[in-house]
Amino acid sequence: MSVQDFTDEEVRNFAKKYVLSVERVREYIDTFGIIDEDKSGKITTDEFRNMVTTHIPNASQSEVVALLSDLDENDDGEVDFDEFLKIIVPVNEGKVTNRAKLIGAFRSLDRNKTGLISTSELQDILKHFAKKLDRKDRKKLIHAADPDECGEIDYISFIDLIVP
Numbered sequence: 336m337s338v339q340d341f342t343d344e345e346v347r348n349f350a351k352k353y354v355l356s357v358e359r360v361r362e363y364i365d366t367f368g369i370i371d372e373d374k375s376g377k378i379t380t381d382e383f384r385n386m387v388t389t390h391i392p393n394a395s396q397s398e399v400v401a402l403l404s405d406l407d408e409n410d411d412g413e414v415d416f417d418e419f420l421k422i423i424v425p426v427n428e429g430k431v432t433n434r435a436k437l438i439g440a441f442r443s444l445d446r447n448k449t450g451l452i453s454t455s456e457l458q459d460i461l462k463h464f465a466k467k468l469d470r471k472d473r474k475k476l477i478h479a480a481d482p483d484e485c486g487e488i489d490y491i492s493f494i495d496l497i498v499p
């Protein structure tokens with residue numbers, strides 16, 4: 336299945352996952368579609384090599400393989416659109432990297448996908464991602480996120496607060 340065949344909903348899900356606008360996801364779909372010559376929805380080593388050698392004519396075979404294995408997270412020898420975005424978005428959208436990383440971190444903690452995490456989990460995330468904050472600053476942030484101290488935090492609005 337070609338990436339051009341993604342449904343609106345799938346496109347929206349990618350937009351949400353990578354904190355991009357739907358238009359931006361469609362632009363990436365176009366880029367991906369150009370590399371994916373046979374429109375299989377996956378970039379094979381050959382397709383990838385063609386793309387790389389167009390841009391970097393003297394890239395060696397081993398460089399191509401190394402690049403591809405960076406992209407190919409699940410090691411099936413091909414790069415799907417999700418893997419493609421995972422690498423390309425942080426590179427291209429420097430600004431949203433932190434936000435996307437943060438959302439990823441929160442999501443992985445939010446096991447039952449309610450959009451909420453506990454304040455103690457938030458503490459841990461802040462310790463990890465905001466090393467410069469001291470205890471007092473962390474406390475302040477947590478208070479801002481959970482003013483009525485109900486113990487649970489809607490992390491998307493929290494992220495909006497710290498990464499506007």
Ligand SMILES: [Ca+2]
Binds near residue numbers: 375376377
């Ligand atoms: Ca292909």
Ligand SMILES: [Ca+2]
Binds near residue numbers: 411418
């Ligand atoms: Ca793969």
